[in-house]
Amino acid sequence: MFGSVEHELEMGVPAKETWDLFSTVRLGRFLEKEMPNLFQKVELVEGDGGLGSIFLKTIVPGKLGTGIVSCKEKVTKMDNENRIKENELIEGAYLELGFTIFKIRFEVKEKGEESSIIKTTLEYELKQEASANASLVSMAIQEAANVAQLAKLHLNQK
Structure with missing residues (x-):
């Protein structure tokens, strides 16, 4: 089963600040805090935070199911001109x-000179025999929406 879900949020700060x-690696520190x-914990384990970098995320026990305690994500796309970053889960x-x-x-x-929109897209493929786990995508996009909302609050505090 293939699919994708999206979330958008107006940030209230210029696109450069959101980007x-x-x-950058600031996102990892932001997620931890x-x-x-x-x-x-979110650690940069390979690279400089840009294309090809690998992050290890230690997850609070029980959040994604029994025994899931970490995952690794690789930055597979970094387009600074168009402000697009893509990470792919490579482990866990x-x-x-x-x-x-x-x-x-x-x-x-960009949304004018003083605001921007963050669009988050999750793309996934799920084995047929694991189709009962498709509901996890809804949980994941909600967590991504929470990240965007917290980022908005953080960026607007300056």
Whole structure:
């Protein structure tokens, strides 16, 4: 089963500010600080945070099911000009629950000079025998929406 889901949120800050958070290692530190109920730790384990970099996310036990405690994501696309970043899950988490592909894409679009929109897209492929886990995609896009909302609050505090 293939699919994708999206979420958009107006950020209230210029696109450059939104991109500066979502396109760099700052996002990992932000996730640790602002979402401790989901992420215990986010570490850069390979690269500089750009294309080809690998992040190890330690997940709060019980959040994604029994025994799921970490995942690795690889930055597979980094387009600074168009402000698009794509990460693909390469180990753990949803891959242990029957997903064969799980990608998250952040796209920052300008909305005038003083605002921007963050569009988050999840793309996935799920084995037929694991179709009962399809509901996890709804949970994942809700968590992505939570990240966007917390980022908006953070960026607007300056």
